[in-house]
Amino acid sequence: MTATSATPAQLLSDALRGDPGRPLITFYDDATGERVELSVATFANWVAKTANLLQDGLGAQPGDRLALLLPAHWQTAVWVLAGFSVGVVVAPGGDPAAADLVVSGPDTLDAARACDGERVALALRPLGGRFPQPPAGFADYAVEVPSQGDRFVPYEPPAPGSPALQLPGGQLLSGAEVTERARADAASCGLGRGARLLSDLPYDGWEGLAAGLLAPLAADASVVLCRHLDRLTDEALAKRKESERVTHTA
Template sequence: MNATDRTPADLLRSALAADPGRPLVTFYDDATGERVELSVATLANWVAKTANLLQGDLAAEPGDRLALLLPAHWQTAVWLLACSSTGVVADLGGDPAGADLVVSGPDTLDAARACPGERVALALRPLGGRFPQPPQGFTDYAVEVPGQGDRFAPYAPVDPDAPALRVDGTELTAAQVVERARADAARRGLGPGSRLLSGLPYDTWEGVSAGLFAPLAGGGSVVLCRHLDRLGAEGLDKRRESERVTALAV
C-alpha cells in the first residue's frame, strides 16, 4: 500500500494497481455452504458499480448518512468501500429513521422501512442473487447493480478528513479509518501474502477491521466467515490449512 493513501478507497486503488488478480476477500457462510472468492479486480468492479448506483440512481452526496444493516458478508465489504468512494458516511447498524438512505439485508427490512430516504435491499443469496419477490418499497440491489458502469469517478473529490464511518458509537474520518487499519495490520503481523481468517461480526471496529480494513491496509487478504460457530474446531483447523491462513480473529 502507498503511504499517501488516506481513504479506504485509496487503499483499494493501490491494491488494484499492485496486483489485481490476487485474492482479497474469500467469503464462507457455514449455514448454507456458500464459498465465494473475490480477487482485487473483482471486488473493485463490484465497488465501482455500487458507487455508481449510490451516486447516480440513489443521488447520494458526500456527507449523506447511510444506515448499513448488513452482517459480515462480502457484499457488506463492497458497500463499505463504495461509501468511501463517494464520501457517504457508512453507519454500521445505524438508525434508519435518522439516515438519508438505508441498505438492508433480508432480516432487517421492517426496521429499514423507517428510513425516509432511498431504501436498498440485499437478499444475500449465493452469487449475489436477487429476491424471488422484490420487497415493497425497496430497490433490489441484485437487480440494479449489474447494469451500472464498471468505472467510477466521484462528482467531487472525497475529503479524507470528513466523517466516513460510524461504528461502536464512534465516528471516524476516512483518514482515521486508514490510520487505525494500518495500526491493526501491524499489530496482527499482516503484510503482503498474509491471510487473516475472521469470524467476527461487523458491528464493532474490531470486527470490521479484521474482516476488511486491516488486511486491505496490510496488503493481505481476508477469509471472512459467517456462522463460523457451526464449523467446529476440527472444521476450523481444516479451513485454516486449506486457505493458508496466517492470522486468526474469532
C-alpha cells in the same frame, strides 16, 4: 501498499495498481455452503458498480448518512468501500430513522423501513442472487447493480478529513482516521503482504470492520471472512485454515 494513501478508497486504488489478481476476500457462509473468492480486481469492480448506484441511481451526496443493516458478508464489504468512495458517512448498524439511505439484509427489512430516504435490500443469497419477490419499498440490489458502470468517478472526491465512518455509540472517523487505524491494526496483528486473516467477527463495530476488511486491505493481505462459523466442528475449522493457508485469526 504505499503509506501515502490518505483514504480507504485510495487504499483500494493502490491495491488495484499493485496486484489486482491476488485474492482479497474469501467468503464462507456455513449455513448455505457458499464459498466466494474475490480478487482485488473483482472486488474493485463490485465497488465501482455499487458506488455508481449510490451516486447516480440513489442520488447520494457526500456527507449523507448510509445505514448498513447487514451482517459480515462480502457484499457488505463492497457497500462499505462504495460508501467511502462516494463520500457518504457509512454507519454500520446505524439508526435508519436518522439516515438518508439504508441498505438492509432480509432479516432487518422492518427496521429499515424507518428510513424516509432511499432503501436498498440485499437477499444475501449464494452467487449474489436476487429476491424471489422484491420487498415492497426497496430496490433489489441484485437487480439494480449489474447495469451500473464498471468505472467510478466521484463528482466530489472525498477529502481525507471528511467524515467517513460512524461507529456504534456515535464516534465519527474521517477517511484519514479510518486509514490510519487500519494500518495500525494491521501492524499490531503482524499482518504483512500475503498474510491470510480468518475472521468471523460481525461488521457492527471497528474490530469486525478492521479484521474483516480494512486491516488486510491496508497490509496487502487478504481475509477469509466466515459467517455462521459456529456450525463447523473443530476438525472442519482446522481443515479450512489449512486449505485456505490462514496465517492469522481474529
